[in-house]
Amino acid sequence: MSGPAAAAPATSNVRAVVGLLVAFELVSGFLQGSAVPLIPEIQDRFGVGTGQAQWFTTVQYLAAAIGVPAFGRLGDLYGHRRMLRVALGCVALGTVLVACAPDLAVLLLGRALMGPLAALLPLEIGLVRDRLTVAEGRRAVGLLVGSLVLGTVLGTGLIGPLLPLLGGLGGTLTALAVLATGCVVVSYTAIPESRTRAGGRMDWxxxxxxxxxxxxxxxxxxxxxxxxxxxxxxxxxxxxxxxxxxxxxxxxxxxPHALVDVRAMARRQNAPAYASGFVLGAVMMAGQSVVVSYLAASPADEGYGFALATWQISVWGVVPHLMAFIASTLCATLAARTGYHRLLLLAFALLTAGYLGLIAGHDGLAPFVTANALVGLGCGLALGGLPTVIVENSTGDRTASATAVYNNLKTLGGSVGGAVFSVVLGALGTGTSGTPTLRAYVTIWSIGALAGALAVGAQLLGRRRTPSPRPAVSARV
Missing domain, CATH: 1.10.287 (Helix Hairpins)
Structure with a gap:
């Protein structure tokens, strides 16, 4: 059955399904955001040092880097819903292993199985693009990204208070496993399968x-x-x-059937978006840990900072994340007025201004937090805008794999940014203690501002007209 009469019910059904995908992203963000605050508890439970405990998060990032491109391509080939269920099943099994782990080896195996958390968003975007009009898909992508950001904020902020309420680490990990397993069950309810299939076979x-x-x-x-x-x-x-x-x-x-269409990535309309994703990962994932360190530094000891207590850092540190959530959720609405090209220019201009503001306002808490909020606002607009631009510039049979490559570049940017910032903090330390100087922080924020400015330049170089919305797809079952 096809035609306008059939299109409306399909669209209405998918609007309801987007709510389920949003729930998956909330849980995904919560699982990811809760990981770092749990590290001290992991150390106590398994009797390991800080270095070993850090693998609790590192092994998941490595597993994501390996698995996300493969999940994206397999989704394009065999169905996004099918691979979404596989990814959720892997995550659920991983959370169960983590909750029941008798030793560190089993714990890390469980965390590795949770790597496909990063594949959920590309697969969901593949479903959205296949089932919705461009205008509806843009709103859906903004909601999905915003939900991921919100879930991360909630996971980071709530896992500490929940620990005693849930009976300690064991009860908390069990609750997370129940959440992940519930998502698997929900994925077998009302979610329709995508209809577009890529040709060829998997490039193993x-x-x-x-x-x-x-x-x-x-x-x-x-x-x-x-x-x-x-x-x-x-x-x-x-x-x-x-x-x-x-x-x-x-x-x-x-x-002939490559995992990644490298030629498409290098095209003028695509390359700036991928490059900007790398920049976004560097300044967003690596930059905020530097800000937290500065907030905690004491003027009496280091000669800079604000000597904030842990709870104060949590309060002020959540500001950029909330701004990112609001901006990503409103991204499609703003882009409808300005176009995605201007939106991304604004995003990276705000990010650049925010980093310059951190330099100018490092002596006062109010201007410093305001500047950090600008960084969050710019990151949120970029988080909502970049996947949309990448998806709309890709062919219909490459949606998930194109978004998966963007996700990996963003993660790689975070790793490179973290390495560069670590070098700066170490190289510009004082005396034998190695405590970073104010110059080290200013240098890092200058690098962030420069990276943002380069992303603005990339958007200008890759300027093109934003595609107009395509008509609603027909219902075909």
Missing amino acids: RGAILLALTLVLLLGTLSKGAHWGWLSPATLGGLALSAALLYGWVRLQLAA
Whole structure:
């Protein structure tokens, strides 16, 4: 059945389904946001040091880097709903293993199985694009991204108070497992399958080579500060990563059914969005930890900062995240007035202004928090706008895989940004203590402002007319 009469019921049904996808992103954000505050409890339960406990988060990031491109491509080939259920099943199994883990090895295995959390959004965007008009899809993407941000804020802020209420770490991990398992059950209710299928087959060689490249690169970056950034191990790891990446690109260019359409990524209308995603990851994921450190620093001891207590840092630190949630949710509405090109220009201009504001307002809490709010606002607009632009510039059979590549570039940007900022903090330390100087923080914020300005330039170079909304799809079952 097709035609206008059939289109309305399908659209109405998918509007209800978007609510389920939003619920998945809320849970995804909550699971991801709760991880870092739980690290001290993990240390106590398993009797491990800080370095070992950090793998609680690191192993999930590595698993995501490996799995997200493969999940995205498999969704394009075999159905986004099908792979969404597989991803949710992996996450649920991972949370159960984490809750029941008798030792660190099983715990880390469970965290690795939770890596597909990062694949949920690309798969959901694939469903949205297949089932909704452009205008409705843009609103849906904004809601999904906003829900992920909100879930992360809630996970970070609420997991501490929930620990005693849920009976400690064991009860809390069990509650998280129940949440994840509930999502699997819900995924078998009203969610329709996508109808567009990509041609060809899965590029397993490309997926394995990309996985090896990313694990080596991210692993080297995570160990660089410990090994020394100029040590043979670090330089060798980076050089081998570059060689593997070159080989992977050559493989993708030659493959008839490549994992990633490298040529499409390099086109003028696409490259600025992917490059901006890398910048966004660097300034958003790495920059906020630097801000938290500055808020905690004492003027009496370090000569800068605001000497805030932990609860005060939580209050002020949540401001940029709330701004990001509001901006990403309103992204489609704003873009309808300005177009996505101007929206992204505004996003990275706000981000740049925010970093410059951190430099100018580092002596006063009010101007400092205001500047950080500008950073959050810019990040939120970019979080909502970039996936939409990437999706609309990709072919219909590459929606999830294109978004998955963007997700990986954003994560890689966060890792590179964290490494660069660590180098700056270490290099510009004082005396034998190595305490960062004010100059170190100003340098980092200057790098953030420069990165934002480069993203503005990238948007200007890749300027193109925003596509007009396409008509609603017909219902076909």
